[in-house]
Amino acid sequence: MSFLAREEEQQQLEPFKPPFKRRFKPKAKTGCHTCRLSLYFHRKRQANVCYRNEARAVLANLSDPTIRHALDSLIALNDGIETTRHASTVITHGVFINQRSLDAYNAAVSGLASRLKEEPSRTSAQAALVCCHMFVSIEVMMGDYATAFQHFLLGLRIMYQYRNRPGVSDTGRVVPCYGLGFPHLDEFAIKLFASGYPGKHMSPCEREHGSSTTTNINAILCDQARSDLSVLSAEVLAFLKRVTGLQSQYQVAELMATKTQILGCLQSWEQTYSQTANDMIKGMSSKRVRFGAAFSLLLHSVLTVVVNLAIGASTYDGHSLGSEVALIKATAHMATEIGKSA
Numbered sequence: 001m002s003f004l005a006r007e008e009e010q011q012q013l014e015p016f017k018p019p020f021k022r023r024f025k026p027k028a029k030t031g032c033h034t035c036r037l038s039l040y041f042h043r044k045r046q047a048n049v050c051y052r053n054e055a056r057a058v059l060a061n062l063s064d065p066t067i068r069h070a071l072d073s074l075i076a077l078n079d080g081i082e083t084t085r086h087a088s089t090v091i092t093h094g095v096f097i098n099q100r101s102l103d104a105y106n107a108a109v110s111g112l113a114s115r116l117k118e119e120p121s122r123t124s125a126q127a128a129l130v131c132c133h134m135f136v137s138i139e140v141m142m143g144d145y146a147t148a149f150q151h152f153l154l155g156l157r158i159m160y161q162y163r164n165r166p167g168v169s170d171t172g173r174v175v176p177c178y179g180l181g182f183p184h185l186d187e188f189a190i191k192l193f194a195s196g197y198p199g200k201h202m203s204p205c206e207r208e209h210g211s212s213t214t215t216n217i218n219a220i221l222c223d224q225a226r227s228d229l230s231v232l233s234a235e236v237l238a239f240l241k242r243v244t245g246l247q248s249q250y251q252v253a254e255l256m257a258t259k260t261q262i263l264g265c266l267q268s269w270e271q272t273y274s275q276t277a278n279d280m281i282k283g284m285s286s287k288r289v290r291f292g293a294a295f296s297l298l299l300h301s302v303l304t305v306v307v308n309l310a311i312g313a314s315t316y317d318g319h320s321l322g323s324e325v326a327l328i329k330a331t332a333h334m335a336t337e338i339g340k341s342a
Contacts, residue, residue: 033059040078041137042192051191054133057183064127066115069108070134076101077138105138125158129182132158136189143339145298149332152302153325155185160309166246168256168311174249186306187240193299194233219289222280225273225296229303232265236303243310255311266304274300287338294335301328 037055061067076098112131115124132155139148159165164182167175239258246255273296280293305324 040074041133041188042140042195051188054183054188057130058134061127061130064130066108066111066127067130067134069104069111070131070138073101073104073108074134074138076104077141101138105135109135122162125162126182129155129158129185132185133183133188136185136192140192143336145332145335145339146329149298149328152185152189153328156305156309158182159185160312165240165244165310168246168252172249172252174246174252176247184240184244186309187237189302190233190237190299190306193295193302194230219280221273221276222289222293222296225269225277226292228269228273229296229299232262232269232303233299235262235265236307239307240310246311259307259311262307263304266300266307269300281334281338291335291338294331294338298328298331298335301331 034052034055037058038051041051041054058067058071062071079098079101108131112128116128132151135151136148136155139145139151159182162182163175163178164184166177169175239255239262242251242255242258246252277293277297281290284290284293301324305321305328308321308324
């Protein structure tokens with residue numbers, strides 16, 4: 001028997017084996033919990049803006065009931081009126097919000113207030129700071145800028161009370177941070193507001209129908225003011241990261257010089273654009289134009305307060321920044337009222 005014949009006979013005796021087929025596996029959801037949660041902090045999602053650090057802080061503290069309430073509100077608010085299991089309502093700021101989100105938000109705010117009053121501790125402070133991130137996001141999406149900035153200022157006070165970053169004493173000595181792992185609310189607020197700008201103040205069609213050349217010029221200036229603030233926001237974020245990494249005495253002089261330079265740029269912005277923005281708020285009928293101008297003033301005030309507080313080794317002192325804090329509150333109230341207007 002030839003070799004080919006023996007091989008053919010052997011193949012006939014062997015049982016048939018079907019061709020290899022890969023085992024079926026159901027498709028899983030892509031992305032980790034952190035990545036998915038980071039999408040909830042802002043409705044205007046941009047590829048170059050990341051909220052993963054804030055999401056990690058929330059997930060690391062989910063055992064806290066106040067944080068869970070705030071997270072439930074944030075998620076339900078993003079779901080919007082598509083949630084059919086709960087009756088939806090319209091809040092006074094003209095934004096649709098379902099009842100579940102509103103109830104969870106109220107529970108978180110009231111729970112946090114009583115906890116800070118009855119149990120002041122580092123654990124309560126950390127929970128409050130994590131909640132402030134979500135409160136600011138929720139209130140901005142609801143159009144309540146006045147309350148959002150109350151929580152922003154509360155978070156700043158907690159950050160500096162527990163020395164969340166290294167600082168420099170009055171004698172020039174580096175004062176290390178406590179290393180508690182608190183999230184940085186100032187960086188979060190800058191990212192949130194710098195990426196949340198409304199559209200152009202006036203479209204070309206609106207400029208053509210404008211009755212005044214001065215109005216068109218002011219609109220162009222406001223758009224330029226917005227562009228300059230975006231650049232300044234990026235510089236401030238880079239500056240804050242360098243302050244966070246402060247370890248050596250040799251870094252102090254350079255950081256102080258950078259701080260002085262940024263404050264000078266912010267002052268120059270105010271001298272160039274502040275009056276124009278205020279004129280647009282008072283003299284324009286378009287709600288979008290007025291809100292855009294108020295938004296620019298608001299972001300400028302946030303940057304000014306954040307940079308002024310940076311590197312300082314002392315705790316948050318509202319009296320030393322009284323004028324800036326008062327300006328933030330007034331501008332936030334104005335932006336809220338413009339948003340509510342028809």
